[in-house]
Amino acid sequence: TGINFDKYDEIPVECTGRDVPKFISSFEEANLYETLASNVKKAGYLKPTPVQKYSLPVILGGRDLMACAQTGSGKTAAFLLPVLTGMTRDGVGGGAFSESGAQEPQALIVTPTRELALQISHEARKFSHSTMIRPVVAYGGTSVQYQLREISRGCNLLVATPGRLMDFIEKAKVGLSKIKYLVLDEADRMLDMGFEPVIRRLVGSPNMPNKGERQTLMFSATFPEEIQRLAGDFLNDYVYLTVGRVGG
Ligand code: ADP
Ligand code: MG
Numbered sequence: 001t002g003i004n005f006d007k008y009d010e011i012p013v014e015c016t017g018r019d020v021p022k023f024i025s026s027f028e029e030a031n032l033y034e035t036l037a038s039n040v041k042k043a044g045y046l047k048p049t050p051v052q053k054y055s056l057p058v059i060l061g062g063r064d065l066m067a068c069a070q071t072g073s074g075k076t077a078a079f080l081l082p083v084l085t086g087m088t089r090d091g092v093g094g095g096a097f098s099e100s101g102a103q104e105p106q107a108l109i110v111t112p113t114r115e116l117a118l119q120i121s122h123e124a125r126k127f128s129h130s131t132m133i134r135p136v137v138a139y140g141g142t143s144v145q146y147q148l149r150e151i152s153r154g155c156n157l158l159v160a161t162p163g164r165l166m167d168f169i170e171k172a173k174v175g176l177s178k179i180k181y182l183v184l185d186e187a188d189r190m191l192d193m194g195f196e197p198v199i200r201r202l203v204g205s206p207n208m209p210n211k212g213e214r215q216t217l218m219f220s221a222t223f224p225e226e227i228q229r230l231a232g233d234f235l236n237d238y239v240y241l242t243v244g245r246v247g248g
Contacts, residue, residue: 012244054243090106092132100172110160114161116186136157
């Protein structure tokens with residue numbers, strides 16, 4: 001997957017909402033947490049892609065975001081870098097346990113497939129290297145034992161597919177009450193795969209902080225009506241970002 005930066009200046013960007021912060025042109029301008037900034041350099045990222053230029057200041061400014069951009073445009077770092085920076089600013093503890101013994105992550109990233117969950121957790125490990133953040137991944141179709149052991153060793157950031165996540169929540173292995181950052185990645189694909197009821201159950205869980213108390217970020221390649229409805233239901237005073245031509 002190569003990113004063609006030459007073409008980027010021609011890509012139309014629409015960014016709307018109340019008091020939208022100015023975009024950044026370089027990672028330095030974003031004021032990422034120091035260790036993260038150096039991990040970004042080590043990853044070979046020289047400059048932010050368009051979705052990153054706009055998403056970073058919006059998310060770092062504490063705003064909810066609905067972002068639409070095509071596959072391969074760099075959406076993963078667009079949410080991981082500001083969320084990881086926010087977590088270090090908030091001060092991540094070690095493992096936060098609830099009375100039930102559940103781990104209580106501060107950041108939850110929900111994505112439709114095992115491949116995507118693995119990719120995101122891999123990026124999260126790379127970016128959070130040498131920080132106190134411990135990303136853990138959970139997905140279905142494989143034994144729960146290893147994943148549960150990893151979660152129980154401490155989990156501030158959980159990347160998960162919807163089914164396995166609900167399973168762990170219902171078994172009180174994962175608690176939602178500490179969540180400050182909720183990311184729904186590939187929202188359109190989650191709906192295509194029939195996950196809307198599970199996602200609604202998750203976001204409507206009694207222990208999930210209300211919108212306005214958590215920061216919610218939705219990413220999608222397309223913006224059909226069902227996604228617009230979800231955004232209306234889950235997001236608070238959000239910024240709407242589209243990069244390129246995005247289909248309904
Ligand atoms: P999307 O989620 O939008 O499909 P990804 O986040 O998976 O896209 O990014 C696609 C590829 O581009 C990945 O290999 C990623 O490491 C790389 N990438 C992302 N941002 C940058 C950047 N700023 N500079 C160089 N490579 C990048
Ligand atoms: Mg992606």
